[in-house]
Amino acid sequence: MNQRLLPFYLFLLSFSLILPACNFLLPLPKGLKQTSTSIENKFLKVSVSPSNPQILSILSKKSGTLSIPAMKMSDPVVSSYTEKVSDKKLGTGIAVMMKHKNGSLTSVALYSGFPFAVVTKQIANTTSETKYIKSEKIAEIVLNIND
Numbered sequence: 001m002n003q004r005l006l007p008f009y010l011f012l013l014s015f016s017l018i019l020p021a022c023n024f025l026l027p028l029p030k031g032l033k034q035t036s037t038s039i040e041n042k043f044l045k046v047s048v049s050p051s052n053p054q055i056l057s058i059l060s061k062k063s064g065t066l067s068i069p070a071m072k073m074s075d076p077v078v079s080s081y082t083e084k085v086s087d088k089k090l091g092t093g094i095a096v097m098m099k100h101k102n103g104s105l106t107s108v109a110l111y112s113g114f115p116f117a118v119v120t121k122q123i124a125n126t127t128s129e130t131k132y133i134k135s136e137k138i139a140e141i142v143l144n145i146n147d
Contacts, residue, residue: 037053037080037081037082037096038082038096039082039094039095039096039108039110040061040110041093041094041110041111041112041113041114042061042112042113043060043061043062043110043114043115043116044058044059044060044061044067044110044115044116044117045058045059045061046058046059046096046108046110046117047059048080048096048098053077053079053080053098054072054073054076054077055070055071055072055073056071056073056096056098056108057069057070057071058071058108058117067143068141068142068143069142069143070141070142071108071139071140071141071142072139072140072141072142073098073100073106073138073139074137074138074139074140075100075101075102075104075106076100076101076102077098077099077100077101077106078099078100078101079098079099080096080097080098080099081096081097082094082095082096082097083095083097083107085107085109085111087109087111087118090111090114090118091111091112091113092111092112093109093110093111093112093114094109094110095107095108095109095110096108096109100124102124102126103124103126104121104122104123104124105121105122105124106119106120106121106122106138106139107119107120107121107122119138119139121136121138123136
């Protein structure tokens with residue numbers, strides 16, 4: 001593996017985002033192993049970084065390159081696990097679930113036969129007061145837009 005410096009681009013996500021399985025050419029950063037919590041379908045593999053549970057990557061299986069080498073969750077992650085998911089339109093799939101320190105839950109799901117990941121966030125309200133939300137930052141994404 002070659003050591004590369006990754007550019008940092010901030011990308012604000014809404015509550016639900018579909019990430020296409022892009023064909024970007026970026027190697028894994030040195031020292032990043034794709035072992036830990038991970039899910040995959042025919043097109044993509046989503047892995048949580050073993051050294052930092054707040055960062056995950058999305059690998060394009062078709063090209064063998066990282067479409068998204070680093071997706072850093074905005075809120076601190078206390079645990080991650082996989083879970084089977086179901087959607088009326090997309091069918092069945094599997095998701096990486098990331099529980100945040102503030103009680104919120106972010107899901108990155110892959111559905112059978114679809115070349116994209118679906119990112120959603122459930123926002124927790126740990127108080128008895130009404131919470132008004134105009135926007136929510138889910139993650140910062142590193143990607144290569146030069147290819």
